[in-house]
Amino acid sequence: MHFGRVQRSRNFWQHTHAMPAAFYSASTGIDPVDNVIKKVLHNGYCHHIERLMILGNFMLLCEIDPNSVYRWFMELFIDAYDWVMVPNVYGMSQFADGGSITTKPYISSxxxxxxxxxxxxxxxxxxxxxxxxxxxxxxxxxxxxxxxxxxxxxxxxxxxxxxxxxxxxxxxxxxxxxx
CATH class of the missing domain: 1.10.10 (Arc Repressor Mutant, subunit A)
Structure with missing residues (x-):
């Protein structure tokens, strides 16, 4: 429990951008991102790999504040519990904790x-x-x-x-x- 609170307070990359409206309307102009967002808006869910390697990856590359990323996932996902979202967002997808549970950021071309x-x-x-x-x-x-x-x-x-x-x-x- 304590580590989650510490992890949730980190912002390793110092990203400060709020979540853009395009992530609520599936209008980023990036086909994989928009398609997954549409799925999330319809189902409240998407596969873990889509969360990590499409949504999280792209949000990290766009330098969105990890607290905004966390809030977005908590608002839109049916399995939005701290025990799921804190390590997924702050540890894995945004590398906001600086590598406490991963060896490198989950980014890709x-x-x-x-x-x-x-x-x-x-x-x-x-x-x-x-x-x-x-x-x-x-x-x-x-x-x-x-x-x-x-x-x-x-x-x-x-x-x-x-x-x-x-x-x-x-x-x-x-x-x-x-x-």
């Missing part, structure tokens, strides 16, 4: 989402990948210290001018999403 689902490549991939590479670049010092993620910083460095394009696309998307 669109490639993982496509590989593990039936989603086709589309314009959503450009935004997802832009957010992913922005997150890797922004937190490169952290990722270089993590043996499981250091290779992603090396890949980021090899992107060259593509990185600049990703960073610009990510900033444009976040500006629209958060305002």
């Amino acid at each position: 669109s490639h993982y989402v496509r590989k593990m689902s039936n989603y086709s490549q589309g314009s959503w991939c450009e935004i997802w990948d832009a957010l992913y590479w922005r997150f890797i670049d922004k937190h490169r010092a952290f990722f270089l210290q993590n043996p499981r993620m250091a290779v992603m910083v090396s890949q980021c460095d090899r992107l060259g001018s593509k990185l600049t394009a990703h960073l610009d696309a990510a900033e444009r998307y976040l500006e629209i999403l958060h305002y």
